[in-house]
Amino acid sequence: MTDPICDHSSCELLLLRHGIAEDGEPDAARPLSPAGRHRTTAVLERLQQLGLGVDQLLSSPLLRARQTAELAVAAGLAPGGLTLAEALAPGGAALAWLQGLAAGQALAGQRLALVGHEPDLSGLAAALIGAPAGSLQLKKAGVALLRWQPGAGPARLLLLATPKLLLQ
């Protein structure tokens, strides 16, 4: 447990959209652009400064997401390193996967970071809080923080921020 805002029955989910990437093909191999790396790093350092370090870091395997997750490790946000999760790729069944994760291990008191894509990530956040898809949005390198108690009703959204909001 990295922070006392996680109580003993719920966990926190830090949803992080990948940073700005280069254009090109194939989509899965598009790297972050130099400007994207720079801004994403600044966001991640700010999250670390805010005390939002995580116990587990799970990322879409697509290059731009994996690089974002690697920057999170480099920023000190995820001392345990990163794990790739196919369910966080575009079109993946992220909600079912997350529910399975919660059923298979005790997440209580933990904070998990999930690095992925739009509209999947904001759709996951919306589903967790009981709202329709499209009722919130995540900018590139933007974040949402939710408190979630698996099996105990809707999650609660605590933060939703753009890079512009996070950085001075």
Place this chain on the structure above:
Amino acid sequence: MTDPICDHSSCELLLLRHGIAEDGEPDAARPLSPAGRHRTTAVLERLQQLGLGVDQLLSSPLLRARQTAELAVAAGLAPGGLTLAEALAPGGAALAWLQGLAAGQALAGQRLALVGHEPDLSGLAAALIGAPAGSLQLKKAGVALLRWQPGAGPARLLLLATPKLLLQ
């Protein structure tokens, strides 16, 4: 219109919870504490710096909310001054009032700030995005920004921030 992020068919709602207030009775006459005034001012100046000035500023008539709204005017966030709205008091019918406001005047392209209380303000935000009450929360001097097109389905939550997130 104060910012190009408002398009021609939707408006933006900046929900702002009052700052930290003194204890005491009657509840409606509790002023902001000195620390509350200080922190609220810093938040409002940051919102102004982010380009989140508003076309209309509507506030609960309770002293701590009205003082928060007055600080918003002083920070340059609301050049048009403030209007008190009974529906923003605790237990007020804020959603119905807001729908009436949208029916009575053209809000398209405008940004409105609503200053009020919890759990009313987060309940209003939740209702607007189609989520259950309690699915998000606003800290004191915290803000939520929504894009809303009256009569066209759920609003979209763009930002949800605590003072800690807004201030370095």
